Amino acid sequence: MIAAIVNPRAADRRAERRWPELRPQMEAVLGALEVYQTTAPGHAIELTRKALGQGARTVIAVGGDGTVSEVVNGFFDGTQPVAAGVVLGIIPLGTGSDLCRTLGLPLEERAALEVIRRGATRRIDLESARFETLEGRPGQRLGVNITSFGMGGLVAARANRASKWLGGKALFQWTTLRTALTFRGNTVRLRLDGRELPPVKITNVAVGNAQFHGAGMWACPRAVVDDGLLDVTVFRYLSLLEIVGAFPRLYNGKIYEHPKVEFHRARRVEATAEEPAYLEVDGEPVGRLPLEITVLPQALTVCVPA
Known part of the structure; x- marks a missing residue:
């Protein structure tokens, strides 16, 4: 199961405007998605834990660095993993997308989706x-x-x-x-x-x-x-x-x-x-x-x- 945690407010609602077109593109490449949309700061943490509890093992953060950070915090209870074998994917739709710069991730949505499809991963601190x-x-x-x-x-x-x-x-x-x-x-x-x-x-x-x-x-x-x-x-x-x-x-x-x-x-x-x-x-x-x-x-x- 693949889950997408979408922050519609990212980058002055850029994600909200892009999502109706982006979702079918993602599902055409990755298959059916379980989609969770945030409604407030901190909500992505809660939604990520819900997705993991329902069996998701790939979770895609659709938004900016704040969304990515909240999804990562949802992977853990304190410093202990909530579930084993979980992989993070990133579709950058935020203001900064600074983590992507370090990881060499493309900032263009289709290219970022292709990275997730290919499945190469890296374990980071x-x-x-x-x-x-x-x-x-x-x-x-x-x-x-x-x-x-x-x-x-x-x-x-x-x-x-x-x-x-x-x-x-x-x-x-x-x-x-x-x-x-x-x-x-x-x-x-x-x-x-x-x-x-x-x-x-x-x-x-x-x-x-x-x-x-x-x-x-x-x-x-x-x-x-x-x-x-x-x-x-x-x-x-x-x-x-x-x-x-x-x-x-x-x-x-x-x-x-x-x-x-x-x-x-x-x-x-x-x-x-x-x-x-x-x-x-x-x-x-x-x-x-x-x-x-x-x-x-x-x-x-x-x-x-x-």
Whole structure:
């Protein structure tokens, strides 16, 4: 049984507009689908678990990075798989589709469908993040792409509320600059595999399983999705003008050449802050520091180009 988890609201309802034409194309290639449509944030987690309970072993996320992330979280109860032998397929209909960039997945729907039909797969790592929710309770979330904190948590919250008519790249650039006008930095303490770093005032810290976020921002260009490690990019505090000046390096893979950017690698990342510091997981604003991230090695099987 193949299930499709469809987020009709993805990319200003692009998925809703495309689905009537896309569904028969998918069924012509893959056979009958069990289709589940989301109606609210977090709903894809619930629907994925329902599909697995009904026997689905291939689950296709139709939407953006947020939809993919929720489907992945539906594969697990905490950090334990809900079912064995489950495979993730992706039809990218979102604003950013950043995970696809790392995995080399095509962004065109028919080509993405062909990847699923051919059946080649890759086992990749996941991040397991524990943090404080915005309501002050303990929270846990799995991430497949990048977790970031500092200005990134604020940018994600604003971007998710904004209209997507500008397109992904322009939206995240505009939201980043708008947020930078008033953001004064966070002073954080990082502990990497138990080794504590000196306190540092940051604009953002990106902890990457994959390489991209923010619709093409190349925050963790050295990340490998199946190496059992987290790539940690520390952006020390940057003024608005310094952020504008850093944009070219952030998109061309040369961000580590910037004098205020540091690179680290670890299996466990812990972070605390002296003031409220907000975080996002796979583009979803979920809470604030303190934060602990560990690796779940090769915990997810995903369809990739052969």
